Amino acid sequence: MNRRLTRIDELKRDIPPARDLWPAIAAAIEAEKARAAAPGETRRRAAWLPAAGMAAAVALVAFGVLIGRISTQQVVTTPVVQTPTSSSPEMMPAAYRKQRDALIVEVQAKLSAMPEIERKKVTASLATLRRSIDEIEAALGHDPANALLQELFVSSCQEEMRALTAVRDSGSQET
Amino acid sequence: MKADTVVNFDVALIERARRGDAKAFERLYRDHVGRVHGLCLRMTRNPDLAADCVQDAFIKAWKALPKFEARASFSTWLHRIAVNTVLEKRRGPANAEIAVEDPTVHEEPVMSFDTPVEEEELEAAIESLPQGARDALVLCGLYGYEHSEAASMLGIAVGTCKAQLHRARGLLRDRIERGVR
Numbered sequence: 001m002n003r004r005l006t007r008i009d010e011l012k013r014d015i016p017p018a019r020d021l022w023p024a025i026a027a028a029i030e031a032e033k034a035r036a037a038a039p040g041e042t043r044r045r046a047a048w049l050p051a052a053g054m055a056a057a058v059a060l061v062a063f064g065v066l067i068g069r070i071s072t073q074q075v076v077t078t079p080v081v082q083t084p085t086s087s088s089p090e091m092m093p094a095a096y097r098k099q100r101d102a103l104i105v106e107v108q109a110k111l112s113a114m115p116e117i118e119r120k121k122v123t124a125s126l127a128t129l130r131r132s133i134d135e136i137e138a139a140l141g142h143d144p145a146n147a148l149l150q151e152l153f154v155s156s157c158q159e160e161m162r163a164l165t166a167v168r169d170s171g172s173q174e175t
Numbered sequence: 176m177k178a179d180t181v182v183n184f185d186v187a188l189i190e191r192a193r194r195g196d197a198k199a200f201e202r203l204y205r206d207h208v209g210r211v212h213g214l215c216l217r218m219t220r221n222p223d224l225a226a227d228c229v230q231d232a233f234i235k236a237w238k239a240l241p242k243f244e245a246r247a248s249f250s251t252w253l254h255r256i257a258v259n260t261v262l263e264k265r266r267g268p269a270n271a272e273i274a275v276e277d278p279t280v281h282e283e284p285v286m287s288f289d290t291p292v293e294e295e296e297l298e299a300a301i302e303s304l305p306q307g308a309r310d311a312l313v314l315c316g317l318y319g320y321e322h323s324e325a326a327s328m329l330g331i332a333v334g335t336c337k338a339q340l341h342r343a344r345g346l347l348r349d350r351i352e353r354g355v356r
Contacts, residue, residue, distance in 0.1 A: 008316045008347075011297060014209030015216055021230045022204055028234045029197050 096157070103164045110168055122167055129160050185249050193240045200240075204233055207250060210318075211257045217313045218261045220302050228264055232257040254318065258310075258328040265306075300350045308343035311336050316343070 107126075111119050136153045143149060185206070191199035211232060216225040235256050243252055301309060314325035315336070326336040 008297065008301075008312065009319065011294060011317055013213050013318060015213035016209045017212045017226050017229060018222060019226070021208065021226060021233070022201055024230055025204065025233045025237075026197060026201065028230075029200070029237050032234075032238060033195065033197075 100161065100164070103161070103168060106168045107164050110170065126160075126163060126167075129156070129163060132156055133160060186245060189240070189243065189245065189249055192237070193243075200237055203249070207253055208233075210250065211253055214254055214313065214318060215257055215261055217301060217317070218258070218310055219264070220309075224264060228257060228260045231264075232260045235260065251320075251324070254320075255328050258314070262330065296351065300347050303350060304343050304346055307331075307335075307339045308346060311339035312343035312347070315340050 111122060114122065133153070133156045136149060136156055140146065140149045140153060185203070188199045188203050192203060208229065212225060212229045215228040215232070216222060219225045219228060232253065236253055239256070243249070301312060304312065310329055311325060314320045314328060315322060320328070322333050322336045322340070326333045329336065331339075
């Protein structure tokens with residue numbers, strides 16, 4: 001039944017909508033939150049990338065000490081590393097893994113014959129390089145399609161192989 | 176006393192919502208949706224469009240919460256967003272309405288009817304008003320906004336708002352008298 005009115009301001013001001021609009025609003029809010037979170041994630045990811053790069057750079061500088069002892073005419077054989085199809089370490093090419101494992105055994109033998117100071121330096125550099133690779137791998141686990149990470153992963157693996165090869169060959173190249 | 180409690184409660188909810196608490200914002204939505212929808216419905220005269228406006232207005236409000244000043248009235252702020260949303264939707268070609276010419280400013284007569292009318296009849300008369308006159312009547316006559324506030328929300332001059340309200344009341348009186356007698 002309609003009320004009798006004499007004034008406009010007696011009209012009801014609250015008129016609920018026929019349907020609940022909240023689910024659509026909530027969905028839009030969630031989308032907005034996700035959108036707002038995305039750049040932060042990128043920033044967080046981007047934050048460690050320079051660190052990883054720096055770690056690799058530190059490793060290279062340390063290796064410079066070692067490489068300085070190697071003949072400049074030395075040709076370092078760079079193993080061919082295929083681009084991994086997945087970030088998972090298990091999915092890394094088997095040939096690469098086998099080659100790397102064999103190289104590590106040779107490097108261990110070489111390291112044990114090195115003076116302690118030099119051994120520590122080289123070991124630390126190799127560990128830094130490995131940590132960088134592990135970090136990149138972990139990031140790829142969250143973002144497998146990231147082309148930049150894939151590229152960085154491959155180049156870091158190549159870097160490690162170059163470093164391991166340089167350590168292995170260091171004694172034999174000395175004059 | 177009760178009003179203070181409500182205001183303080185709103186402030187707490189706003190603060191939580193600002194920090195990203197969607198539940199707090201849902202509570203604000205539940206508390207305010209009726210008025211916002213009433214406003215949009217009377218301005219648009221279209222239930223579907225009004226619902227769209229309400230939805231958009233609350234989403235905009237969520238995004239704009241960091242800019243909201245706690246000293247201001249949340250309800251007024253929300254209504255302003257809703258009015259803006261309605262105006263934006265109207266600018267779309269599908270919702271274009273012939274603009275009402277700005278009448279000259281008149282003194283406002285006191286609104287009263289000799290014969291009480293039914294709610295539905297009054298709503299129908301408001302709905303039949305030209306857009307500009309209806310907006311002014313809804314904001315000033317029904318929701319109690321000052322001319323300056325309503326004019327600011329509608330993006331018109333205060334004098335124009337007064338004139339539109341005067342026009343709305345005259346038209347409303349004519350239509351209701353014609354309908355009643």
